[in-house]
Amino acid sequence: MNVILIGGGGREHVIAKYVAKNPKVENFYALPGNGGIAQFAECVKISAEDIDGIINFAKNNAIDFAIVAPDDPLALGAVDRLEAIGVKCFGPSQAAAKIESSKIFAKELMTKYGIPTAKYKIFSRIDDALSYVATSDCPIVIKADGLAKGKGVTVAENFKQAREAVMSCMKEKTFGKSGERILIEEYLRGPEVTVLAFTDGKTIVPMISSMDHKRAYDGNKGPNTGGMGVVAPNFYYSQEISDECMKKIFVPTINALNSEGIKFKGCLYFGLMLTAEGPKVIEYNCRFGDPEAEAVLPLLEGDLFEIMLAVQEERLEEINFKFKNAASCCVVLASGGYPGACLTGYEIDFGGAEKIPGVEIFHAGTKREGNKIFTSGGRVLAVTAVGDDAKSAREKAYEAVEKIKFENMRYRTDIGQAM
Numbered sequence: 001m002n003v004i005l006i007g008g009g010g011r012e013h014v015i016a017k018y019v020a021k022n023p024k025v026e027n028f029y030a031l032p033g034n035g036g037i038a039q040f041a042e043c044v045k046i047s048a049e050d051i052d053g054i055i056n057f058a059k060n061n062a063i064d065f066a067i068v069a070p071d072d073p074l075a076l077g078a079v080d081r082l083e084a085i086g087v088k089c090f091g092p093s094q095a096a097a098k099i100e101s102s103k104i105f106a107k108e109l110m111t112k113y114g115i116p117t118a119k120y121k122i123f124s125r126i127d128d129a130l131s132y133v134a135t136s137d138c139p140i141v142i143k144a145d146g147l148a149k150g151k152g153v154t155v156a157e158n159f160k161q162a163r164e165a166v167m168s169c170m171k172e173k174t175f176g177k178s179g180e181r182i183l184i185e186e187y188l189r190g191p192e193v194t195v196l197a198f199t200d201g202k203t204i205v206p207m208i209s210s211m212d213h214k215r216a217y218d219g220n221k222g223p224n225t226g227g228m229g230v231v232a233p234n235f236y237y238s239q240e241i242s243d244e245c246m247k248k249i250f251v252p253t254i255n256a257l258n259s260e261g262i263k264f265k266g267c268l269y270f271g272l273m274l275t276a277e278g279p280k281v282i283e284y285n286c287r288f289g290d291p292e293a294e295a296v297l298p299l300l301e302g303d304l305f306e307i308m309l310a311v312q313e314e315r316l317e318e319i320n321f322k323f324k325n326a327a328s329c330c331v332v333l334a335s336g337g338y339p340g341a342c343l344t345g346y347e348i349d350f351g352g353a354e355k356i357p358g359v360e361i362f363h364a365g366t367k368r369e370g371n372k373i374f375t376s377g378g379r380v381l382a383v384t385a386v387g388d389d390a391k392s393a394r395e396k397a398y399e400a401v402e403k404i405k406f407e408n409m410r411y412r413t414d415i416g417q418a419m
């Protein structure tokens, strides 16, 4: 088969690695790919948001199957456009991707179908939002409705921060159209859990749980980022909680989408908070998390591409796979300044880290020039180690991290520590 993978981050690197193993995959291209993906797929300079470019490439190269991994092309309808020219896809349609691309859509779906989530109000007028904030207790959570490169959520500790977040969305229009409507949400307390699940719209199969570390600095301080590291499984996610989530959240979400006439095929991401009142949904994403994928997929015992084919063909029920009885820890190495502006273009010295058994280094923001690899983004590498338990995975991941060097390198030192 001729296969394309859309995207060029750490998530796409781990997907490329496991998909490339399947003998059915003959010609494998990544659009645009990156310095690490180049080892498994031919990287083509077409951006993940250039849907016309993707369609032309698929037509000219007789592409049979596409894996659309990032949120932006999914929200732009890449899957609908590819399917219209006969390319089968792993990833949801534009209508199904709305579960991520409109937080208001997701909230209204949960409310209508009784899926537990934080209480909220929707605002489309700045005055109304500001007067609501003025009478609310803090912390309070302000969210832009649409996609905002992971930066549209503010957990405001005080009135001043809440007001600034409202102004940033609705007056300064920092997120453009995405911030025209906002949600103001009750602040939830408890450990956070990510559960990724394969679904073909009929069957839903959760993967091993994980915990992302979203704040930039140690001790969960600093601004939110796309994710600074992950440990899997999540310490707090017991079998009992998992059973409860299946019954009250996962299956009801698929049923709710189906009742609205929407079939979701791909990976559905559940961002959960384990509150004193039980698990609640913080957010849905319509794709694998990044860096969750880099921690979760190395624990998969099964053929990722066969699972993707089964999802597309709506026969997920027939596929058997499980997860290793092991743990993984993924530490993100970022450029200084991330999540703000950062300087890139520095050569990376891997120092032999990739040779440590059980360690895999996924490239998030790199570019290859000849034999050398240079930094090219905020998040640069996702260093994953697999071990018998979280402690050994964590120790191995940091052993690898300490060997890697590039100018301005920054990372959290507390990924996977019990919190």
Ligand code: AMP
Binding pocket: 118, 141, 150, 151, 152, 153, 155, 185, 186, 187, 188, 189, 192, 214, 224, 271, 282, 283
């Ligand atoms: P999101 O961009 O929706 O993933 O939100 C980013 C982060 O903000 C989440 O991972 C949580 O840590 C935090 N967050 C979002 N909504 C809430 C909430 N209602 N209560 C507490 N924290 C939240």
Ligand code: GLY
Binding pocket: 150, 212, 226, 227, 285, 288, 289, 290, 291, 292
């Ligand atoms: N790591 C969070 C996300 O992928 O949205």
